Amino acid sequence: MTEFTYAASGVDIDAGERAVTLMKAAVEKTNRPEVVGGLGGFAGLFALDTAKYRRPLLASSTDGVGTKIALARMLDRHDTVGIDLVAMVVDDLVACGAEPLFLQDYVACGKVVPERIAAIVTGIAAGCTQAGAALVGGETAEHGDLMDADEYDLAATAVGVVEADAVLGPERVRDGDAVIAMASSGLHSNGYSLVRRVVAAAGLDLNATPVGLDRPLGEELLEPTRIYARDCLALVSEFGVDAVHAYAHITGGGLAGNTARVVPGGLAAVLDRGTWQLPAVVRLLEEHGVPREESERAFNCGVGMIAAVSADVADAVVDLLSAAGIPSWVAGQVGRRTDDAAPAAHLVGTYR
Numbered sequence: 001m002t003e004f005t006y007a008a009s010g011v012d013i014d015a016g017e018r019a020v021t022l023m024k025a026a027v028e029k030t031n032r033p034e035v036v037g038g039l040g041g042f043a044g045l046f047a048l049d050t051a052k053y054r055r056p057l058l059a060s061s062t063d064g065v066g067t068k069i070a071l072a073r074m075l076d077r078h079d080t081v082g083i084d085l086v087a088m089v090v091d092d093l094v095a096c097g098a099e100p101l102f103l104q105d106y107v108a109c110g111k112v113v114p115e116r117i118a119a120i121v122t123g124i125a126a127g128c129t130q131a132g133a134a135l136v137g138g139e140t141a142e143h144g145d146l147m148d149a150d151e152y153d154l155a156a157t158a159v160g161v162v163e164a165d166a167v168l169g170p171e172r173v174r175d176g177d178a179v180i181a182m183a184s185s186g187l188h189s190n191g192y193s194l195v196r197r198v199v200a201a202a203g204l205d206l207n208a209t210p211v212g213l214d215r216p217l218g219e220e221l222l223e224p225t226r227i228y229a230r231d232c233l234a235l236v237s238e239f240g241v242d243a244v245h246a247y248a249h250i251t252g253g254g255l256a257g258n259t260a261r262v263v264p265g266g267l268a269a270v271l272d273r274g275t276w277q278l279p280a281v282v283r284l285l286e287e288h289g290v291p292r293e294e295s296e297r298a299f300n301c302g303v304g305m306i307a308a309v310s311a312d313v314a315d316a317v318v319d320l321l322s323a324a325g326i327p328s329w330v331a332g333q334v335g336r337r338t339d340d341a342a343p344a345a346h347l348v349g350t351y352r
């Protein structure tokens with residue numbers, strides 16, 4: 001009788017265990033005092049200290065990296081997409097004012113290559129460290145019948161906490177608020193289906209340095225997403241929710257589309273393109289066929305996070321962010337909407 005094994009069927013348990021061993025030290029560095037136990041349990045445990053809060057609300061967010069992973073595979077570079085994964089979820093959490101507490105990841109792959117899985121999860125751990133969140137567990141699933149050997153996909157869920165009377169959002173935004181732009185580190189993790197189509201159609205060499213860039217195109221495109229969570233929380237701690245009213249994480253849908261999500265009815269946010277430079281990588285993609293209107297919908301165009309704050313603290317907010325290493329500037333303001341049919345946020349002027 002023919003004998004069948006799990007490994008011969010495409011699932012290598014030993015490789016999975018080796019991957020866990022390789023990533024263990026990096027994961028343990030993300031621990032917060034509230035983490036109970038360690039890797040290896042069936043569930044991650046986190047002891048929320050409810051005595052610290054008057055009326056705590058738990059916030060959760062789930063997301064993935066998307067097709068930026070395809071570029072990581074093309075370049076055989078897997079140590080930064082984990083940072084992208086963390087950024088996508090924790091910076092959504094902080095948009096409502098929540099402090100990220102812990103995160104769990106899910107890695108699906110065609111074949112477990114321990115070193116590659118360890119590189120991915122080490123990146124996730126690095127992102128968690130930047131965000132101040134604990135990586136309390138996850139899952140690596142080997143799906144040889146569904147995916148090619150070198151294929152993988154990532155997802156994560158993060159949980160945070162915010163006081164009920166400190167939730168940020170459009171309800172706090174006021175006429176006259178300043179709109180603060182925080183610089184992105186690159187394209188972050190959105191628009192990569194379009195990016196890859198342009199790269200392929202134009203025959204661009206990922207290992208070459210195009211005119212206007214100071215490093216190879218592949219490195220530019222794989223630049224990990226900036227994580228703003230701690231700095232956004234620091235602004236709230238410094239100025240309070242009476243001054244810091246809302247954050248908008250600039251992801252799919254672009255700058256205007258995401259800013260509109262935090263603008264209440266009757267108001268509009270106007271952002272002046274003339275206050276910053278369009279990134280060289282976006283100009284490159286436009287030179288190879290992406291219309292400006294499309295690039296402003298698909299890419300962040302140099303702004304990864306927006307804050308709506310009281311005008312009287314705008315300069316101090318910019319100073320605090322800049323001191324923390326996040327280039328920031330006053331990009332516009334919130335005012336009365338003169339036309340109810342007009343968008344809640346739009347861009348004016350010309351990029352520098």
